[in-house]
Amino acid sequence: MPVKQPLWVGVDLGTQHARALVVNDKGQVFGAGSAALTSTRCGPRHEQDPQQWWTAVAEATRAALACVHADAVTALAVAATSGTVLLVDRAGQPRTEALMYDDARAVQEALVVNDVGAPLWHALGYGLMQSSWALPKLLWLLSRHPDLANEKIQLCHQADLINARFIGHPVPTDTSNALKSGYHLLEDRWPTEVLNRLGVPPPLLPAVVRPGTLLGRVGVYASAVTGIPAGTPVVAGMTDGCAAQLGAGCVEIGSWNSVLGTTLVLKGVSDRLICDPAGALYCHRGPDNIWLPGGASSSGAGAIAEWFCAADLADLTAEAAKLAIGPVMYPLITRGERFPFHAADAETFMLGNPDTDAGVFAALLLGVACLERLCFDRVTMLGAPIDGRLTSTGGAARNEYWTQLRADLLGRTVHIPDQPEPALGMAILASTSSGKSLAEAAATMVRGGRERVPNPARAAVLRQRYADFLEALTARGWLDTAIAQYAHARL
Template identity: 55%
Template structure:
């Protein structure tokens, strides 16, 4: 039995899975946030208490002696400072806390050459290193023995009873050099980041230690269980979907659209909107997170009967299309445009027609994401899995397959916690690909309907024409998308 632990924005989750992928038990506890403008914080102690309670509930009816290992994922870029004993000194600054704009400029001035070598070119204010510099400038790191912890590092410290190494996936947004497998010490010194504040870093899948007696009492996880270095939540969901072969992709449609794929080589993006994690093996995991997605449905159709709207929209099948931007801060993938705002092309005389326009808009944006990735040289022609809340709408999944013109797979169970259980299983000596093949179950595959792909291609081209006309999408990318459509 393997445990996958997941720290999301709204909940902490524990999933127990056997070697065939059978989910034996699952439990979750809510997490609360403090938001104000660009500020987004959580209490790190809540992460531990919520996760421990979820573990106790999930394991309550199981033979915990079967547990052989665990791994944990967390939100990308979430950090805190702790003292030498692992006690938090600051709140957890969450993945989208955007208060470090001034520090991001300094971070990019000092480390721009390194960030370009690693393929993402620049760091955003919400990334971990700008937030760390902001904490240090505000005096939070003045105590001797202060440690930088990524979100999951607090949990692995509590589980082991002492500090253990961080994983390279969470360390990416703190500036860890994934090619050289070391911190860029010259850059850190220029930024005033003390050498001793940074954790040791290992590859995901490495065994960090074992669960101590105190943690066993708190969680119900047996003492001596292997603690395996995890990955960020997006990578965890990718593993849970089994999207690990070169050219395979997982498209997560939640509030926003997140794409994660697998490549045999590092994908470098001159625009800095795509960046790569290092896989547990020799592969790279390129991906991007849009500011558009299914969040437009809750924004525009809150409280309405979505099943009825879907049925009506499917019957109408109109060709109006809406740009499904969720954020008020513009777009970040597949192009960066802080000034971007939503729009609708075509007539939407009814609620069902408007609803369909947003479903179609997400599908068109998703197609543009793949055209952009292909433009960068990322392999994109492998299997595609759809996960996230949006994948529960069967018509939407079919529409996405038709707009993309490629088959899509729907896993039986795809979530970050499952991905971490799969990663934990590699501690037995099996490869990640072998563990995923045994534990990830595909529910069904939806092939595209060629006639509908042909019908929607002009809609897609009209969509990218409008993005280009507004100055948000670069001409070279738009031309590449048109060439692919012509093929």
């Protein structure tokens, strides 16, 4: 009787859906499923009902396993959005709403957090915490729910809640999710000297383990709901950005993954913590003692929906490809920039005067490409290694013209994997429970893909447009002169 090949399950909780993927050791997909999620947005407020997370995950895993021999499932891992938190009771039941990754109401709490913990945040490489980070939001939740003061409650990250449902009881969080909650990544502990001054007692915080650590096994009730066999190991996962990085095969020192979706996110791999005095870049602690520096811009492909919501993007791309390199737009989705620089007052601008929709579209694509190059100039200036493989993922990677434009401006070959997504990254991480290293698992499970080689014929004009872009950012007072000069020198 043939031995069943092991199958690995990756689960990803995004903003709009939960997704599950079942793959083997070669990265072949045996099953996939998804289920919709809904949010409540109003200004800086962004909440989800945490109860729907488990319902959606169960629906997604049942669909993914519909045509799979479930007893071949060997392990699973869960990814979720970074900085999404709530308060739960000791049984793991939600006691508050869930504040999503970009809920930005904890403005005053962030000021307090940064006043009290600034020396530590600088030592950890990110300088300051933003109002959307988990620790300020924890203070916000505590202040808005004084009725819970006498209850035994605990901070819970989005992935923690799902892992607890799978296993049947609360479990530790992981260092990736704990980063924005103030975890001391260098010393592997909660910094009680800071947290006590903020009024956060130790019992309020979960235990923390490294990604890939065995948390427990799927319980009987969870098995009946999700279709995943009881007893299946559940390993600690990572945030969705880190999971997508793993799914792209970006796990070797010096390799980078540029994710161009709604926003532009850059994630790399380093053998050491990379410190950014400006706080625009921060480092996750990954498996196998690697560090994962990265940052997320407020610009990206999401601007296309705002400017060209009813347009045929294929036609626009074809028309844009016929145009000479010309105007440049800096297309922000919301006011303010986070990475590769901090500028709360940054806003969209245009250099040049395109006279057609295709011209505006081309300017938008070029502007994001310029911002991507600035991201790489920034991380290089900070001393991060960048001499490894460069991958491009996200929905925009399907636009061949845009991907080529980005490769030309970067002057680097760009690789586009076949199936890059956070759920695959979690399947890869789950497979390390068999004893493989992360690099070994990714080498066999990240499949095929195509590549774009830079076209030197456009290099000179693109460098000039990038120089114009740098000057415009500097003139507006958003870009520090040191990074602007560094970026000019690299031209």
